[in-house]
Amino acid sequence: xxxxxxxxxxxxxxxxxxxxxxxxxxxxxxxxxxxxxxxxxxxxxxxxxxxxxxxxxxxxxxxxxxxxxxxxxxxxxxxxxxxxxxxxxxxxxxxxxxxxxxxxxxxxxxxxxxxxxxxxxxxxxxxxxxxxxxxxxxxxxxxxxxxxxxxxxxxxxxxxxxxxxxxxxxxxxxxxxxxxxxxxxxxxxxxxxxxxxxxxxxxxxxxxxxxxxxxxxxxxxxxxxxxxxxxxxxxxxxxxxxxxxxxxxxxxxxxxxxxxxxxxxxxxxxxxxxxxxxxxxxxxxxxxxxxxxxxxxxxxxxxxxxxxxxxxxxxxxxxxxxxxxxxxxxxxxxxxxxxxxxxxxxxxxxxxxxxxxxxxxxxxxxxxxxxxxxxxxxxxxxxxxxxxxxxxxxxx
Numbered sequence: 001x002x003x004x005x006x007x008x009x010x011x012x013x014x015x016x017x018x019x020x021x022x023x024x025x026x027x028x029x030x031x032x033x034x035x036x037x038x039x040x041x042x043x044x045x046x047x048x049x050x051x052x053x054x055x056x057x058x059x060x061x062x063x064x065x066x067x068x069x070x071x072x073x074x075x076x077x078x079x080x081x082x083x084x085x086x087x088x089x090x091x092x093x094x095x096x097x098x099x100x101x102x103x104x105x106x107x108x109x110x111x112x113x114x115x116x117x118x119x120x121x122x123x124x125x126x127x128x129x130x131x132x133x134x135x136x137x138x139x140x141x142x143x144x145x146x147x148x149x150x151x152x153x154x155x156x157x158x159x160x161x162x163x164x165x166x167x168x169x170x171x172x173x174x175x176x177x178x179x180x181x182x183x184x185x186x187x188x189x190x191x192x193x194x195x196x197x198x199x200x201x202x203x204x205x206x207x208x209x210x211x212x213x214x215x216x217x218x219x220x221x222x223x224x225x226x227x228x229x230x231x232x233x234x235x236x237x238x239x240x241x242x243x244x245x246x247x248x249x250x251x252x253x254x255x256x257x258x259x260x261x262x263x264x265x266x267x268x269x270x271x272x273x274x275x276x277x278x279x280x281x282x283x284x285x286x287x288x289x290x291x292x293x294x295x296x297x298x299x300x301x302x303x304x305x306x307x308x309x310x311x312x313x314x315x316x317x318x319x320x321x322x323x324x325x326x327x328x329x330x331x332x333x334x335x336x337x338x339x340x341x342x343x344x345x346x347x348x349x350x351x352x353x354x355x356x357x358x359x360x361x362x363x364x365x366x367x368x369x370x371x372x373x374x375x376x377x378x379x380x381x382x383x384x385x386x387x388x389x390x391x392x393x394x395x396x
Contacts, residue, residue: 004392009143011054016144019151021372022063040083159391195217196216199319200319203229214263224319270327337363346368
């Protein structure tokens, strides 16, 4: 069964319930302001299309943060409502709760087109995939649209259970379509050479992704703290670098499984005695006892860059070092610039830190696709499917 897409939906005069992923970072101090609007910006085309198609009301659902089923003002969607109103040039009404009685009154106001329901995770039924909550939400609308790829790996009421109440009336939004199409292209006969770049903190977090990639790719470039358990497993000393015994054991397992020699590890490093210390070069794979690795070194940048320059398909997840500190950002920024310079390749970046790094590099527009869903993009690659996407296809 195929997903039905919003482009094919008849929305004229219809009330549309839409699940977005407006889980944006906010400042820690009041007044809370959005520090990265990209997740909202990528939802705007779907909203505009629904308005163009004549939707009478658009009722938007999202979560923000982890309020654990409790009302918590610091996770209010008020900054999102204000930003949406400024971007769209029209009023966006924020409800007091996702299921309070006043919501239905808002839907009868003729001048109100856009309603944003307050944080759906204020309700304990959301994360429990509660059918009763899903049914209450479903009563608001004639049509359901899921454009929240970043939440599609969760079996939650607003992404999963709700599909039961919209048989043949559930659609994927524009962003969901772009995400699924781009990631599916990595799994379905990608152009070779196919190179994956995996970084970040822990092997245990990405073991399934790495196992999947070992089967799919021609070369797997490992960087960031992810690299140190692999180096230790091969006998190198890694000083004070981040590394757990569990990750070393997993790295040994992966190295043993790598029959084709696909895994490439750093040849040199940028090290320091502490996270905010002065950087110093470290030639060779081993790191002195009193130092920790915080970035890949120039030899590794050159070696990884040579691989990237010849690739026809690239998937990147995870930075090469502590890129938030400019002293240890060169490796990550070099990867971003080198991928952007390879105009002949299909390039996908997924994962919060990698996306932040690409945005920081100024190269985001040169990537084929920058995924909004970190966990969702990895799970899609591991399994080839997501619960929220399956529910759109088949119902619940």
